[in-house]
Amino acid sequence: MSSLNLGDVCPSVEIFTAIQILTMLASALVSALSFLGWRRVTREEHEKTIRVSWNKNTFTLDFKDFTNGLHEATVKDLKLKFKDLTNVPIATMNMKVSGAHIKDDTATLESVGVHPYCVVELSGELLDQDQVAQQTSSGNPEEYALIQRIASIVDDLSSNFIETIDSYENSLKEQQAKLEVNKDHKLDDDGRKKLQDHGIYCSERLMQALIRLDAVECPMEFDKARQKRRESVRFTQRLLDRVDILRSTARSIV
Structure with missing residues (x-):
């Protein structure tokens, strides 16, 4: 007489056990990432965040300090944030989004085609302090x-x-x-x-x-x-x- 295998009698027991293990692992991963400072980005934060490509690097900039995000922040505001981040002078900056040059510093980001998490291409130079x-x-x-x-x-x-x-x-x-x-x-x-x-x-x-x-x-x-x-x-x-x-x-x- 063959021995009774619990998996043969109730396969769902093994599936349930696997799900429990995966849930525990996911919970542990979230806890570890949270400990390291990671957290889930909210929908509101996502809608106020863009990326800027400069000098072969990509930077993430958020506009949480603007109530209406990209609908309120201007091109000049973007340049100021990027200057604070990199020290690139505003006067050397040129920007493109989707291949189109951005020329009006007073225009809102949304009005010139900048949308959440799109990539703005920026050219600009760090200057020689002696010069x-x-x-x-x-x-x-x-x-x-x-x-x-x-x-x-x-x-x-x-x-x-x-x-x-x-x-x-x-x-x-x-x-x-x-x-x-x-x-x-x-x-x-x-x-x-x-x-x-x-x-x-x-x-x-x-x-x-x-x-x-x-x-x-x-x-x-x-x-x-x-x-x-x-x-x-x-x-x-x-x-x-x-x-x-x-x-x-x-x-x-x-």
Whole structure:
């Protein structure tokens, strides 16, 4: 006569025992994680948390200090939190979400497409403190970052764009020389359009540069940044005045 196996008589006993063991293990795991500081994230916390990717690292930022979370916190608030976390100056920060650049610091995070636990891509640089001390009057990395931002706008004009204005001026001189030789000389439609488009392009580029400079906000205490901005505005305006004169000359030719 074969011996009686409890599992054969009541298989559910083994299943029940296994469930009890798993429950005990799960409870022990939760206790251990709790001891280490882990706890379950609430739904409210989840809805107020995002991730920021910077310098090959991902950071988690929460906006629990805002009653309405991402519906209330602004892009500027996000930059301030990230600055506190990493010391990256706000003036060097550029952000993207889902491939789109975020430009309006006053916009709420929700309005620019930032949703719970999405990843915001951020670019920005930590600055050399020796350079900050040498190049600023305040010793503040934010001032140095603003100076760099202003320089990037004007340096592009100095190194590349002045040649475009020179080219425009030379084209006008060529046409003027032809008119001096032959007063009946006239540009064809294609030549006229190229000359007009060249002048419009120069004006638009310089206007864009002035708008970008105007968007740089320098606090009163950032003396060198404010001076750099004033000089850059004057430099850009001189170029625009030169282009305006050239365009006026072009109108008399075409």
